[in-house]
Amino acid sequence: MEQIARVTGLTKEYRNKRGIRNIDLELRKGDIYGLLGPNGAGKSTLLKIMTGLIRPDKGTVALFGYNVDNEFENAMRKVGCMIESADFYDYVTASQYLKLVLNFYPEIGLERITEVLGYVGLSPYAGERIRHFSTGMKQKLALAAAVMPNPELVLLDEPTNGLDIEGIVLFRELVKRLSEEKGITFLISSHMIHELEQLCNRVGILQQGKLVQEGEVSELLSGSPSLEHYYIEQLRKAKEGNRDDQPASGNA
Known part of the structure; x- marks a missing residue:
């Protein structure tokens, strides 16, 4: 399947130590890819780098084969976006x-x-x-x-914020229609897990700036009752892994 976007080794660290670290991500034509993660996980940072609003410390973003950093106009020619408010x-x-x-x-x-x-x-x-x-x-x-x-690629950061139920349903139907009829690829950052479960074919989970899990929604749900359950379980595992990586305290 045609590759639309390729993120490789993307890293951006702020003074408060938040940001993203070594993100690898691929979007294929027609994907509706949901990006999940708690506040401060790095979702908006990733989307801002992908649209050239900020520069990474390391790594590259290629859209339609063009590097966003040094081929910006060509990279963004087929891109629509809504980043933050x-x-x-x-x-x-x-x-x-x-x-x-x-x-x-x-x-x-x-x-x-x-x-x-x-x-x-x-x-x-x-x-x-x-x-x-x-x-x-x-x-x-x-x-x-x-x-x-x-556009052939649309990047949306929390697009359903402030929408009522009717607006959320309209948004979901619009994205599905544009994906099916126009072949548009979507990358959607959202906290609306139930909506993403109904809408997306692929999801990625960000935790403390790292992409801790991603895959086809159908595969991820094969052993879980819902995407929400799977998401919470992955965050729990990621937090436990981070604690295991901390050096033991105590006097020598």
């Missing part, structure tokens, strides 16, 4: 905001705005100023912007 010009409308986004994609026509607003369920609010949007509506608008350029 989206920032907006609150005084413009949803349509006006997406028209601003289109300035980066001169080859795409204005009709795409209507199309993506329909994808995310914001068509009735196209002319409403963003300052009046709820958190969930802003998340939907950020998702619309992420898929605006007809």
